[in-house]
Amino acid sequence: MARTQPTVTELIEGARQRNPRALGRLITLIENNSPRLREAMELMAPDTGRAHVVGITGSPGVGKSTSTSALVTELRARGQRVGVLAVDPSSPFSGGAVLGDRIRMQKHALDREVYIRSMATRGHLGGLSSAAPQALRVFDVAGFDTVLVETVGVGQSEVEITRTADTVLVLNAPGMGDGIQAAKAGILEIADIFVVNKADRDGTQALVRELRNMVALATLGPDDWKPPIVKTVASEGTGISELVDLIQQHRVHAERSSAWQARRLERARAEVEALALGNVRQRFIRNGQQRVEAIAADVRDGRTDPYTAADVILEDL
Amino acid sequence: MARTQPTVTELIEGARQRNPRALGRLITLIENNSPRLREAMELMAPDTGRAHVVGITGSPGVGKSTSTSALVTELRARGQRVGVLAVDPSSPFSGGAVLGDRIRMQKHALDREVYIRSMATRGHLGGLSSAAPQALRVFDVAGFDTVLVETVGVGQSEVEITRTADTVLVLNAPGMGDGIQAAKAGILEIADIFVVNKADRDGTQALVRELRNMVALATLGPDDWKPPIVKTVASEGTGISELVDLIQQHRVHAERSSAWQARRLERARAEVEALALGNVRQRFIRNGQQRVEAIAADVRDGRTDPYTAADVILEDL
Numbered sequence: 256m257a258r259t260q261p262t263v264t265e266l267i268e269g270a271r272q273r274n275p276r277a278l279g280r281l282i283t284l285i286e287n288n289s290p291r292l293r294e295a296m297e298l299m300a301p302d303t304g305r306a307h308v309v310g311i312t313g314s315p316g317v318g319k320s321t322s323t324s325a326l327v328t329e330l331r332a333r334g335q336r337v338g339v340l341a342v343d344p345s346s347p348f349s350g351g352a353v354l355g356d357r358i359r360m361q362k363h364a365l366d367r368e369v370y371i372r373s374m375a376t377r378g379h380l381g382g383l384s385s386a387a388p389q390a391l392r393v394f395d396v397a398g399f400d401t402v403l404v405e406t407v408g409v410g411q412s413e414v415e416i417t418r419t420a421d422t423v424l425v426l427n428a429p430g431m432g433d434g435i436q437a438a439k440a441g442i443l444e445i446a447d448i449f450v451v452n453k454a455d456r457d458g459t460q461a462l463v464r465e466l467r468n469m470v471a472l473a474t475l476g477p478d479d480w481k482p483p484i485v486k487t488v489a490s491e492g493t494g495i496s497e498l499v500d501l502i503q504q505h506r507v508h509a510e511r512s513s514a515w516q517a518r519r520l521e522r523a524r525a526e527v528e529a530l531a532l533g534n535v536r537q538r539f540i541r542n543g544q545q546r547v548e549a550i551a552a553d554v555r556d557g558r559t560d561p562y563t564a565a566d567v568i569l570e571d572l
Numbered sequence: 573m574a575r576t577q578p579t580v581t582e583l584i585e586g587a588r589q590r591n592p593r594a595l596g597r598l599i600t601l602i603e604n605n606s607p608r609l610r611e612a613m614e615l616m617a618p619d620t621g622r623a624h625v626v627g628i629t630g631s632p633g634v635g636k637s638t639s640t641s642a643l644v645t646e647l648r649a650r651g652q653r654v655g656v657l658a659v660d661p662s663s664p665f666s667g668g669a670v671l672g673d674r675i676r677m678q679k680h681a682l683d684r685e686v687y688i689r690s691m692a693t694r695g696h697l698g699g700l701s702s703a704a705p706q707a708l709r710v711f712d713v714a715g716f717d718t719v720l721v722e723t724v725g726v727g728q729s730e731v732e733i734t735r736t737a738d739t740v741l742v743l744n745a746p747g748m749g750d751g752i753q754a755a756k757a758g759i760l761e762i763a764d765i766f767v768v769n770k771a772d773r774d775g776t777q778a779l780v781r782e783l784r785n786m787v788a789l790a791t792l793g794p795d796d797w798k799p800p801i802v803k804t805v806a807s808e809g810t811g812i813s814e815l816v817d818l819i820q821q822h823r824v825h826a827e828r829s830s831a832w833q834a835r836r837l838e839r840a841r842a843e844v845e846a847l848a849l850g851n852v853r854q855r856f857i858r859n860g861q862q863r864v865e866a867i868a869a870d871v872r873d874g875r876t877d878p879y880t881a882a883d884v885i886l887e888d889l
Contacts, residue, residue, distance in 0.1 A: 296877040303874040314632045316748060385878065431633060516872075523878070524868035528856065530882035535852050539845065551841035555833075557620040560613040561702065561840070565847035 263294045273336070273397045278370050281393045285386050286375055296389060304519060305395040306338065306402045307506055310420030312445075317428040318452040322489040323405050327363055327371075329495045330401055338399035339371040340390050342383065342406045342416060370397065384529035387416045388522055418445045419522035421515065422505045424498075426450045427466065429458030444473070446482050447505050450498060454486035478514030480505065535572070542571050580611045590653075590714045595687050598710045602703050603692055613706060621836060622712040623655065623719045624823055627737030629762075634745040635769040639806040640722050644680055644688075646812045647718055655716035656688040657707050659700065659723045659733060687714065701846035704733045705839055735762045736839035738832065739822045741815075743767045744783065746775030761790070763799050764822050767815060771803035795831030797822065852889070859888050 261269070261280070269277025284292050309326075313319055323339055330337045363369040374390055387404065394402045406417050417423055425446035430453075449466050451459060466484050475481060483501055487494030509515040539547055550567055553559040578586070578597070586594025601609050626643075630636055640656055647654045680686040691707055704721065711719045723734050734740055742763035747770075766783050768776060783801050792798060800818055804811035826832040856864055867884055870876040 293877075293879045296879055300871075300877040301874040304872060316631075316633070389878070519872045520865065520868055523871035523881075524864060526878050527868055527871055527881040527885060528853065528864070530878055531856070531885045532849050532852060534882060534886060535849060536845065539848070547841060547845070548837065551837055551844055554617075554840040554844055555621060555836045557618040560610075560617040561706070561843050561847055562610045562613055564840075564844045565851060568844060568848045569851060 263291050263298065267295065267298050267396060270393060270397045273367055273370060273399075275367075275370060278393060278397060279372065282372055282374060282390050285389045285393075292389070296392065299392045299396050302395045303392055306391065306399050307422070307502075308391060308420045309401060309403050309502060310417040310423040311403055311405045311426065312414075312417045312423070313426030313428075313450075313452075314431060316431060317426040318489050319405050319426055322424075322426060322450065322452055322487065322495075323403050324363070325487075325489040325492050325495045326403055326499065327369055328492065329499045331363075331366065331369065333499070335400040336368045336398060337370075338394040338397070338402040339369075340387070340394065340402060340404045341371070341373040342387055342404060370394070370399065382529060382533065383416055385526045385533070388419075388526040414445065415525060419518055419525060421509065421518065422502050423447045424450050424502075426452050427462060428453040429456045429462045447480060447509075448498070448501050449482055449484040451484060451486045452489050454494065455488050459486065478509055478512040480508055480512075480514070538572055539568060546571065580608050580615065584612065584615050584713060587710060587714045590684055590687060590716075592684075592687060595710060595714060596689065599689055599691060599707055602706045602710075609706070613709065616709045616713050619712040620709055623708065623716050624819075625708060625738045626718060626720050626819060627734040627740040628720055628722045628743065629731075629734045629740070630743030630745075630767075630769075631748060633748060634743040635806050636722050636743055639741075639743060639767065639769055639804065639812075640720050641680070642804075642806040642809050642812045643720055643816065644686055645809065646816050648680075648683065648686065650816070652717040653685045653715060654687075655711040655714070655719040656686070657704070657711065657719060657721045658688070658690040659704055659721060687711070687716065699846060699850070700733055702843045702850070705736075705843040731762065732842060736835055736842060738826065738835065739819050740764045741767050741819075743769050744779060745770040746773045746779045764797060764826075765815070765818050766799055766801040768801060768803045769806050771811065772805050776803065795826055795829040797825055797829075797831070855889055856885060863888065 261277075266277045266281050266284075270281055281295060283289075284295060311319055311323055311326075320341075323341075327337050327339065363371060372390075374386065391402060391404075404417070404420055423445050425448075427449065428451070449470070451462055451466070453459075463484055463486065470482055470484070485494055485498050485501055487498060489495065506515075509518075547568060550559070550564045554561050554564050578594075583594045583598050583601075587598055598612060600606075601612060628636055628640055628643075637658075640658075644654050644656065680688060689707075691703065708719060708721075721734070721737055740762050742765075744766065745768070766787070768779055768783070770776075780801055780803065787799055787801070790799075802811055802815050802818055804815060806812065823832075826835075864885060867876070867881045871878050871881050
């Protein structure tokens, strides 16, 4: 006998009880741009925005996953329910999110008040920009107090996602070569808190000084928050309690100003715009992939320019 | 007396002579999404696709800039004209491309047959996806034989750009921590040639073995090309001649199959689609930022769901 597929309503009911299978299935609906996604989002809309979303970013190798795991431990010790969303740039070919992070997180695996999920967004209508806010809604429904969103700190879409977290941690580590690497990616400007991880290594003081100079030179945002710099050794849990204190302080500070609501407005705006543009892109495809390819071939071979080609495609809509 | 601004026709004439100021100004038009860009693209369309575009990608710290510089030296020694386009993820705040790469390239600064340029794409209508192909057209007009496109190997848009290069080099280096990092970013699958840089370091053989196993397990693409693995020490020029030989071999192989034209078609398709979507986004903005923000506020506060909001925005068009 075939097993009946749970309805969207049943999945959401399961998510409210933090049933890991229900949470996982809802996020899979998002990854696959399921036709049932719309119904799910309609039902979950009223829960939007309940969790404190903490973005964790930095170059590969600075210790993002180890820090995330240490933060989970500390937040749990303070009685919070904690979600983790690991947003990997999706592979254009395999589409798979790698399990590495989840392996690192195994010690939290039996704790029902913790839910950890990697997400690939290859099939999603609006890409990362709308898939991430949608996944956050699943965590909101489940009543997690804090959701840690881990992203690789490079890439346009990834920076955009991180930017709309309520509190943004930018991780650095000494001895990663060029200090310029992080500046390149445009992630320094989005930091609410700077974390110098692996702070038992040589070069820590120099890195702290460099960050301090940068913060001193920067223009403060509309909320007048001056990003603090905290040293951690995440693998040993050192500095993590202080970091969580700073995260809470940032929340209190941001909620007092207009910054909190402004950033959440920006998150919703980016989500809606990405969905609308994804919708337009789908129409391109429906209106005949062949037609688009014929025009693209003209551009490739220099018979027309890209602007004229774009006009032709838009007229077809 | 005010100096007269050169016309687009004059700029393109200058670019044909590889005048660095003219080349720079054309790329600035692209970065700034200048109203004169359309005219420039119309005039440059017939030159599209002349250069061999070599994408160079990998995680921060693997030695992309050093390798790029070494490749420039080798290609110049072989009598080629070489362009370099360093595509940095644009900062959402400062918008600036950092000068670090250009500093590393100083030794090529006086060579008129080499042109090196970083590009930020913050203001561009179609983002990175159309700005990069447009910049390549400037290099085509100038008659460069090979254009090296250096990207950070993480991020959706960045992977997309790299994927449409004629030949894709994926750089790795031993001792960068987790071998999984590169796989995560989805860049291993797009490699035509694997480069193990810093091959004088411990861990080189293990990394080569790991890559070899991966290549052995992978399904070959439509062009039946099996990505070779080459060891380099770019800072000393070691292995660079062999790498250039492999780049040429890949070109010959790809041109014999349908892969060459297919990848260039994909580059044109992505460019045109990005411009068309950028055009739609501009209409959102023209149709009233206030209206979009009001809808986004409804989504933020859970009064509506993002799909309904996207429908409303599209109806407004």
